[in-house]
Amino acid sequence: MSQHLPVLIVVVPLLLAPLAALVGNWKAAWIVAAAASWWAFGVSIALVRRVLAEGTISYEIGGWAAPYGIEYRIDLVSAFVAMIVATIGAVAIIYARTSVRAEVSEDRGALFYSAFILCFTGLLGISVTGDVFNIFVFLEVSSLSAYALIAMGQDRRALTAAYQYLIMGSVGATFIVIGIGLMYSMTGTLNIADLAERLPAVADNRTIPVAFTFLTVGITLKLALFPLHLWLPNAYTYAPSAVTAFIASTATKVAVYLLLRFFFTVFGAEFSFEQMQLDKVLMPLALVAIVTMSLVAIYQDNVKRLLAYSSVAQIGYMVLGISFASVLGVTAGILHLFNHALMKGALFMAMGCVMYRVGSVRLERMKGLGKKMPWTMAAFVGGGLSLIGVPFTVGFVSKWYLVQAALERGMWPVAAVVMFGSLLAVIYVWKVVEVAYFQEADPDDDIREAPLGLLIPTWALVIASFYFGIDATTTADIATRAAEVLLGVGP
Amino acid sequence: MIEFVDVALLVLLAITGVTIIRLRNLFAAVMMAGIYSLLSAALFVVMDAVDVAFTEAAVGAGISTVLMLGTLALVGHQEKKPRRPAIVPLFVVLVTGGILVYGTSQMPPFGHADNPIHQHVAPYYLEESEHDIEIPNVVTSVLSSYRGYDTMGETAVVFTAMVGVLLLLARGPLPRRVLLGGEWRTVRPGTTREELRAEAAHALDADGSDGDGSGGTTPGSPGSEDIVGEQGGKHG
Amino acid sequence: MDDLVVLRVGTKILIPFILLFALYVQFHGDYGPGGGFQAGVIFAAAYVLYALVFGIGNALRVMPAKVVYACGAVGVMIFVGTGFVTMGLGGVFLDYNVLAHEPSHGQHYGIIAVELGVLVTVFGVMVAIFYAFAGRRRLDP
Amino acid sequence: MTPGVLIATAMLLPVAGAFALLFWDKKPNVREAVTLITGAATFWHVYQLLPLVRSGLRPRLDLFEVLPGVQLAFEVEPLGMVFALVASFLWPITSLYAIGYMRGHHEENQTRFFFFFAVAIAGALGVAFSANLFTLFAFYEVLTLCTFPLVTHHQTEEAKKAGRIYLGILLTTSIGFQLLAIIWTWVLAGTVDFTDGGILAGTASAGVLSAILVLYVFGVGKAAVMPFHRWLPAAMVAPTPVSALLHAVAVVKAGVFTVLKVAVYVFGIDLLATLSATPWLAWVAATTIILGSLVAMTKDNLKARLAYSTISQLSYIVLGAMLANEWGIIGGGMHIAMHAFGKITLFFAAGAVMVAAHERNISQMHGLGRRMPITFGAFFIGALSIIGLPPAGGSWSKWFLGMGTLEAGQVGLLAVLMVSSLLGLYYLLEVPVKAFFFKPPADAHHAEGIHEAPMPMVIAMVVTATATLGLFLYPDLVFELMAMVIPGGAQ
Secondary structure, eight states: OOOGGHHHHHHHHHHHHHHHHHOSSHHHHHHHHHHHHHHHHHHHHHHHHHHHHHHOEEEEEETTTTTTTTEEEEHHHHHHHHHHHHHHHHHHHHHHHHHHHHSGGOOOOOHHHHHHHHHHHHHHHHHOOBBOOOHHHHHHHHHHHHHHHTTTBBHHHHHHHHHHHHHHHHHHHHHHHHHHHHHHHHOOOBBBHHHHHHHHHHHHHHHHHHHHHHHHHHHHHHHHHTSSTTTTHHHHHHHHHHHHHHHHHHHHHHHHHHHIIIIISSSSIIIIIIIIIIHHHHHHHHIIIIIHHHHHHHHHHHHHHHHHHHHHHEEEHHHHHHHHHHHHHHHHHHHHHHHHHHHHHHOOOOOOOOHHHHHBBBGGGGGTHHHHHHHHHHHHHHHHHHHHHTTSSSHHHHHHHHHHHHTTTTTTHHHHHHHHHHHHHHHHHHHHHHHHHHHHTTTOOOOOOOHHHHHHHHHHHHHHHHHHHOHHHHHHHHHHHHHHHTTTOOO | HHHHHHHHHHHHHHHHHHHHHOOOOOOHHHHHHHHHHHHHHHHHHHHHHHHHHHIIIIIIIIIIIHHHHHHHHHSSSSSOOOOOHHHHHHHHHHHHHHHHHHHTTTTTTTEEEEESHHHHHHHHHHHHHHHOOOOOOOHHIIIIITTHHHHHHHHHHHHHHHHHHHHHHHHHHHOOOEEETTTTEEEEETHHHHHHHHHOOOOHHHBOOOOTTTTTSSSSOOTTTTTTTTTGGGGG | TTTTHHHHHHHHHHHHHHHHHHHHHGGGGGGGSSSSSHHHHHHHHHHHHHHHHOOOHHHHHOOOOOHHHHHHHHHHHHHHHHHHHHHTTTSSSTGGGGGGHHHHHHHHHHHHOOOOOOOOHHHHHHHHHHHHHHHOOOOOO | OOOHHHHHHHHHHHHHHHHHHTTTTOOOOHHHHHHHHHHHHHHHHHHHHHHHHHTTTEEEEEEEEETTTTTEEEEEHHHHHHHHHHHHHHHHHHHHHHHHHHTTTSSHHHHHHHHHHHHHHHHHEEEHHHHHHHHHHHHHHHHHHHHHHHHTTSSSSHHHHHHHHHHHHHHHIIIIHHHHHHHHHHHHHHHHOTTTTTTTTTOOOOHHHHHHHHHHHHHHHGGTTTSSSSHHGGGGGHHIIIIIIIIIIIHHHHHHHHHHHIIIIIOOOOHHOOTHHHHHHHHHHHHHHHHHHHHHHHBBBHHHHHHHHHHHHHHHHHHHHHOOOOHHHHHHHHHHHHHHHHHHHHHHHHHHHHHOOOOGGGGOOOHHHHHHHHHHHHHHHHHHHHHHHHTTTHHHHHHHHHHHHHHHHHHHHHHHHHHHHHHHHHHHHHHHHHHHSOOTTTGGGGGGOOOOHHHHHHHHHHHHHHHHHHHHHHHHHHHHHHHHHHHTTOO
């Protein structure tokens, strides 16, 4: 059993997804979905522990040896990303039980949970596989289901948002598959380890740089890196709360993982950053994303949209870390994957609580919520502090590493931009806090605190975002080792 | 001769593609898309990729045409004129095309035996499949066994597509055929409850929300409230 | 379409052949082009043709929507389930060798099983999508 | 109790007290008894650390690693001891005062007030005891965030605006500059521990180190060096006890304390003296001293005048640090204590006038001295100390600062100190002079009913005024502790 864990993390949910659609009623479907999520959560923890203890795990599906069959290859990066996805999924599914019931009609419940598990499975599949085409297949599973999930938002604009995402996402997927095809034409293989071995020999052929370009553009579309982020704000704003919380914390993270995987493992840091001069493109884009998107966030009236723009800015932080192409920088990027998942998950969940009681997350409807929904707003403040990067929160840890990476390279202006981004975060977080705490609520509203079914998962993430901010040694250690694996240094 | 067929098919493909873009009548565009699929299927045959050609013909020219026609039945036949010329998309397409041409210009010549794809992995399939799996069609052995896991993923993609379409389009519980007064009728289960909910949805619609999701979420679906195939029984 | 006798009769004649062809494509996949995916599509095409000519109502009598949806789900479960069976028999996921004493026989069984899964899913999904579109508006003659 | 436990208890007591008084929300007497008892107990614990420190020990408490290599750790060294003693001694006294003030002023949300007040003290003690820059920064931010509800206590539009400025400046400087400097220090030195003689010597060029020093001095917004001083007058919208303890003692002293600590334990005096930025920063401080005094003269609102006086006086300490010699450090350290006692007395008196006579403006205080002799007597003593005249404690610190300027060969700076004292003579003594010797205005019919403020306030005032006098007679303790800060000892 335990030797099958690498594949079980994906196939058990994949078996349960159609089951959720079959059972028909939403309660049973939820139980199936919860089982899938918690199963994957448990397995992901086990995998991380095993990878830490034993090193990279390989699992040859179908019993065919590596380049001929499909290999699951789980190194520390894969395991860590899978753990992020599984953790958020496990929390989000608890949250969904109450939230989805309020936002999605009951007769769609079963299909909704089926799509939820599919999205979850797809993301897990991407993170653990060692085969580039398999990445594409699972990318499709997760993307298609994500489009449908986003379209389930109450607001009619959810449909257009999902459509926009569908178009942009499909372009991204097409680019990715073109890139994979071009690589295949030059090497004859789809296995990541095998590709990494064979690519350097043909790297001078025009095809490979072009393949690299297509992959980069395709992934950055999925990643919503500025300026390819246009689909993200609408999608996050109009999707059902549980979906936003889940997708915001996982989908872009997995795209960052792909970026890491392709840049560092498949093509190798030398090709990506010396031959292709990738940092010259990524770093400016990341910096612009951090500043402009934070500025745009300040001017939003819809808090979910505000957080969505903040997400685009935060993606900038992750990409910035990667663009240093140093152990510290990549560590910062990987750490921020995890840290941002926790805090954004918490923040979007808090907004879901507001949605549940107030029916809107527009600023003017949030007056006085600090008194009426104290726990919800306290969770928002907790997540917000992390976004700002106050000590003892996960956001601080990310920033600590990111600034360190910049200073290590002697790029103090970059470090200054990172800090400036934090300050902009102060403004947009405080904007919400002020409305919630300093404006009087409409006395006629009988808004109450959100139910425990929403508060418990929200607070689980808030507490986690403080816990891993106070004791960051575990995550920082994993991230550092993962970065060393990617860059091929260290043990 | 083969070259001639190649060129002819490619030219036809290009003409069809441009025609699809130019056409404002969607019905005609759908037909042209079907033709496009058939042409590409033919191209795949020429390239000896019979399995792919088969799929393309069945899916591209067959089912997807029907589905697109189904869509047209809902949204009408005429495409709205775009408000402004699509300069940016054109630019993106040209750049992408340019890069592709550039990138493929040094690619190994098509079908050459020395190509990397014929040197690595693929020879194993060709040589060992007969012994490993003992079926003559190597494509099938690759799809179902060597890379069976990918096929499983693709099956999941297909299933995901269904879940997505049903989430978006299916209204309420699944329709059912019942015998009413000697006549077959298609009704939803629990119609009375449905009526109640329709009222609630109506109230909610005033707030601009979608209510229970039974309201027409797709723009331009007038009168979609009535139940599937009410008179279908006549032919039974 | 009551008066389109030619169409109706023609369809009635065609459908069995299309179905037969689908089965051929499914089971001949080992030897020639084809397999579960194509077969599923052809199966679905036959069914859709029936629905177009004889009305959705009759199509629903043949195969209620629920059954079609279930097909889409069950096919995936057959495929994934095959993987679980191979794991249960001591192999890795989707290692068909363990399905029979002779590895190559195992491969055959495995391929038949997963192709069946693909067929069922593709058929179910195609028809389900058609139902969903058709269900938006009356497509009956 | 072992020293470690003492440190932990000293910091946890205020927090525990804060939560305890939440229980007695409805019983003001019990609640305030809790506050007083906790205050006294906290001081007692801090005081018990004193003999250890005087004997040359450095009690230490290592909690855990937050980031690899960065610990949450506390160490009591003499400078921290001075700050901790001052803060913890003044807390119970201010609490006593606050009880009278809050009741006399009929303030709302008193429980919240006392809660955050106590947490702020814990934050200040955390800053005082911190063993490394990370711990210091963390508690520095805790202090910022938990004083925010105190500044905006009245929840009016004005308070909201003030809160924005308060948080804006303090977070901008701390995240934008200070954190950057800390991470830079970490990158260069590989440690952020406070070490005798500094950690930065020889790690980078003088230019880089100068840049870091500038980042530190301006990054410590709480030290209110111009142009980052605006938050301090803004914070005066808070109830007077907050202004008294936090914005004359705990918060601002945390700022200058940080500057001193960085000067002594991060840079080291020897390194500091060689940097080109040091004299430059000394002149920035000198400018702040003069400008602060000049602005103070123009303010008619007593609290605003005291606020600008504080800005001016804080820069004495920054100046002391930037003199980069033993007398400067000793004078600066002593001024932490001297200014604290003097300024808190002044604020106590200002608050007493507000409660008893409802007067905020100096021009309205003519003749009040005869009705409130104790209040204005205390004010007089406090003013003497701030100006630096005997028989008040402030004369000692000014004396040593003057010696420091001479040793640094900066006669110009000595002149600045003199001029500032002269200005102080005017703007501070104006108040008691007008109160005692001017005739009440003819229309002051309200003057009839005015008498001294409630008893708890008067007691508090008398205690601090007496202490101010006492510090003139017995400055040995503070001097001795500060001398221990200097490597090799002074004299």
